Amino acid sequence: MSTVNTDFRCKRDGCTPEESGDCIDGLPLSDCPNRYVFEPVDEEFVNIDSSLVKSFEADGIRHHNGEALNTTEADIHLRKHGATVVAFIGYPGAGKTTTAVMLYELSKRRNLEPFGFAGSYTIRGFQERAHMALLTSGRRIPDTARTTLGTPVSFLHLRLQKTGGDNESIELLLSDRSGEDFEQCLNKPALCETFPEIIRANCHVLLIDGEKLVNSDVASKHISDIKRLVLALNQYGLLSASGLVQVVLTKYDLVNQSEHREKALQRFNLIIEEIKKRLYGTVRITEYKLAARPLCSQFNLGDGLVNLINDWFPTKQEAEYHLVIPTLTTGTPYDLLINTVRE
Ligand SMILES: Nc1nc2c(ncn2[C@@H]2O[C@H](COP(=O)(O)OP(=O)(O)OP(=O)(O)O)[C@@H](O)[C@H]2O)c(=O)[nH]1
Numbered sequence: 001m002s003t004v005n006t007d008f009r010c011k012r013d014g015c016t017p018e019e020s021g022d023c024i025d026g027l028p029l030s031d032c033p034n035r036y037v038f039e040p041v042d043e044e045f046v047n048i049d050s051s052l053v054k055s056f057e058a059d060g061i062r063h064h065n066g067e068a069l070n071t072t073e074a075d076i077h078l079r080k081h082g083a084t085v086v087a088f089i090g091y092p093g094a095g096k097t098t099t100a101v102m103l104y105e106l107s108k109r110r111n112l113e114p115f116g117f118a119g120s121y122t123i124r125g126f127q128e129r130a131h132m133a134l135l136t137s138g139r140r141i142p143d144t145a146r147t148t149l150g151t152p153v154s155f156l157h158l159r160l161q162k163t164g165g166d167n168e169s170i171e172l173l174l175s176d177r178s179g180e181d182f183e184q185c186l187n188k189p190a191l192c193e194t195f196p197e198i199i200r201a202n203c204h205v206l207l208i209d210g211e212k213l214v215n216s217d218v219a220s221k222h223i224s225d226i227k228r229l230v231l232a233l234n235q236y237g238l239l240s241a242s243g244l245v246q247v248v249l250t251k252y253d254l255v256n257q258s259e260h261r262e263k264a265l266q267r268f269n270l271i272i273e274e275i276k277k278r279l280y281g282t283v284r285i286t287e288y289k290l291a292a293r294p295l296c297s298q299f300n301l302g303d304g305l306v307n308l309i310n311d312w313f314p315t316k317q318e319a320e321y322h323l324v325i326p327t328l329t330t331g332t333p334y335d336l337l338i339n340t341v342r343e
């Protein structure tokens with residue numbers, strides 16, 4: 001039986017909720033944006049996590065504390081436990097970080113049926129990224145902090161479990177990289193070959209910014225930039241290496257309520273066609289529309305996320321075997337006799 005262990009710590013100097021049980025700002029602990037869960041979420045994770053921490057120490061790497069993993073830590077995790085690496089690819093503001101955060105937030109709130117939250121080593125990493133979307137940030141409109149240029153790629157860990165039926169679970173490492181890094185690849189295509197998450201990915205998620213596709217002033221440039229990025233990645237065989245490319249139209253709520261909706265969808269289809277042409281036969285390509293954090297009530301939070309997750313689960317191949325007995329015209333009498341026996 002697993003038990004939830006919620007030993008909260010605070011990032012603020014002088015605030016010690018673990019001793020006093022109170023927040024220095026007088027907030028309920030559940031609303032404090034600076035808190036993080038010090039211990040892993042359940043007993044099963046305590047065991048796994050402590051070995052993870054030990055190995056980090058053995059390698060002289062910082063003690064793991066719930067923050068997003070750097071590349072070395074992600075590699076250690078992959079070697080020890082394995083995971084499906086999901087590489088989010090997209091230009092600044094496309095919605096990469098928001099997508100990762102919403103996977104965590106919605107699974108935790110049981111709003112991602114049939115997938116439920118089953119643990120994370122990087123709760124603090126998620127919470128830091130989610131902060132600007134929460135009421136406690138003081139914002140009226142939820143937002144996500146920019147992943148600024150120069151920030152090295154990081155990885156957020158999430159374990160999801162399918163509810164009902166077979167209770168299958170999946171370990172995910174979700175990449176978080178600044179969109180500017182992808183812009184730099186346009187002038188220096190070889191750069192994308194140095195992105196560890198792109199090389200290790202089991203799935204590449206290419207995010208197309210819906211907000212840009214509805215705006216005819218910027219749509220053409222966005223489309224052209226996407227095509228050039230796909231060319232650069234393809235030049236080094238990086239996209240086909242993962243076996244799955246998901247092309248995702250983000251901020252679908254904005255697309256849907258725009259008077260240029262149809263035009264934007266046509267533009268998205270053109271991008272898909274181009275990608276399919278480029279990658280034909282080398283990789284499985286799926287396409288989705290996503291409203292990870294819609295601003296209008298016609299959409300539910302995370303509309304479209306479940307489709308992405310479904311693709312990340314390994315597909316079960318149901319093989320059918322048929323016994324084929326060729327009809328013999330020559331052979332020994334025994335050959336001819338057994339050849340008369342059919343299924
Ligand atoms: N309306 C709407 N806004 C969204 C949606 N998803 C993300 N956004 C907003 O789009 C903006 C950019 O999202 P991010 O997740 O920071 O984008 P990013 O790709 O990580 O950008 P960089 O970190 O700059 O590379 C934020 O203000 C989000 O709140 C959505 O589904 N609908």
Ligand SMILES: [Mg+2]
Pocket residue numbers: 096097098145146147177178179
């Ligand atoms: Mg970001």
